[in-house]
Amino acid sequence: MLFLVDLLYILFLPVLLAWAALSRIKGHPPRKGLKERLGYGKTLEPSTKRVLLHAVSVGEVNAIRTLVADLKESEYDVVICVTTDSGIKRAEELYGEYHTVTRFPLDFSFAIKRFIKRVQPSIIALVELEVWPNLIGICKQKEIPVVVINGRLSLRSYKRYKFAKCLLRKTFSRISAIxxxxxxxxxxxxxLGGKNVCVLGTMKWDNAVLTDFVEGAEELATQLGIDTTKPLVVAGSTAPDEHALLAKIIPENTQLLCAPRRHNWFDEAEQQLAPCNRRTSEIRIKTNRFLLDTIGELDMAYALADIVIIGRSFSPLHGSDPVQSIAFGKPTVIGPNASDFKDMVQLLVDGNGLLQCDKTELSQVVTDLLSNKTKCASLVANGRDIIRSQQGATKAYEQLIMDNTPNA
Structure with missing residues (x-):
């Protein structure tokens, strides 16, 4: 089975290399960590209670904050492995002081064996469902339990998995608990063949910190040149199609800050918001437009906002997480495209804790909120109540890990 999977990967390699070349032509930065992707890295000392949390990118890395703290309290040696460069950077910021952060290797059998040998996990937890045949097959051989936590399988991902169902059915059946x-x-x-499947909710609710203060927010305002006496709309995790829209519909005397989701969208956003102050630039002008081109500072920006608009929901994508801005006490607006957060959005909209509209309605919605403090306060109060009512899934996932850890 391992040989067959490796062979399929080799056959697919030319496509992967062509995709990487195209990515570079488009201006994307080169991928880092080649040695780590081949399984090399620091060999850890043996531990009888080591959990390896696999978080693909920034979203998953952020989602496990409460879980990592809880597992540490339960005396687990927590190792976080991440796939993307931005995810590695964020994981180092959040967990690097107390935990090992490493890169997840390519799913070639030789790389996985090398990786497992040096990390020596007691159990592996895949965050949100990232299923790799060789990883799970080798763990089965070595009697290392693999579980899925905070699992999510969108319709588009399901269709991709279903295409390879004959190959993946055995892989899914080998997962200890899902x-x-x-x-x-x-x-x-x-x-798809999964066994021992249960529904435990989403950990995203648990990571929402209900507070009116975020450390570093005032410094961010000063450094960007934001006038805290004027209204500010913050658009978080935005996509290219949205920057021109936002620049057009925000009232003239209202400030706008955009925080694009990806590094390769920063330059386009700067052009659409011009003239603007860009976070990583030393140049400062008097303006009502701001670009946050960093990872890890969005919470500070949300704390400064009068209104938050959730990005990737007014473009043909799949939305972003609306919960944290609501937890910070900010009236929040999301677009029609939010399939990746469908349940959360529906619950918040139905409970009058989140406004949902399309791009033709957005200008009027923003204008109404800026002039109606009572409506804003009601939105926030309702949203925070819903968040409180939904929290608790992290403890359930921690228990799932504990129940499947050998000799725990």
Whole structure:
């Protein structure tokens, strides 16, 4: 089985290399960590209670904050492995002081064996469902339990997995336990061959910090030149199609800060917001437009906002997480495209804790909120109540890990 998977990967390699070359032509930065992607890295001392949390990128890295703290309290040696460069950077910021952060290797059998040998996990937890045949097959051989936590399987991902169902059915059946966010996702995983599947909710609610103060927010305002006496709209995790829209619909005397989701969208955003103050630039002008081109500072920006608009929801993508801005006490608006957060959005909209509109309505919605403090306060109060009512999934996922850890 391992040989067959390796052979398929080798056959697919030319496509991967062509994709990487195209990415470079488009101006994307080169991928880092080649040695780590081949399984090399620091060999850890043996531990009888080591959990390896696999978080693909920034979103998953952020989602496990509460879980990592809880596992540490339960005396686990927590290792976080990440796939993307931005995810590695964020994981180092959040966990590097107390935990090992490493890169997840390519799923070639030789790289996985080398990786497992040097990390020596007691159990592996895959965050949000990142299933790799060789990883799970080798862990089965070595009797290392693999579980899924905070599992999510969108329709588009399900269709991709279903295309390789004959190859992946055995892989899914080898996973010791699968904890999914909702029954819809759980049903899809069962159809792919998953066993011991249960619904435990989403950890994203637990990471929402209900507070009116975020350390560093005032410094960010000063460094960017934001006037805290004037209204500010913050658009978080935005996509290219949205920057021109936002620049057009925000009222003239209202400030706008955009925080694009990806590094390769920063330059386009700067052009659409011009003239603007860019976070990583030393040049400062008097302006109402700001660009946050860093990772890890969005919470500070949200804390400064009068209104928050959730990005990737007014473009043909799949939305972003609306919970943290609401937890910070900010009236929040999301667009129609939010399939990756469908359950959360529906619950918040139905409970009048989040406004949802399309791009033709956005200008009027923003104008109404800026002039209606009572409506803003009601939105925030309702949203915070919903967040409180939904928290607790992290403890369930921690228990799932503990129940499947050998000799724990």
């Amino acid at each position: 904890g999914m966010q909702n029954e819809e996702y759980a049903t899809r995983v069962r159809k």
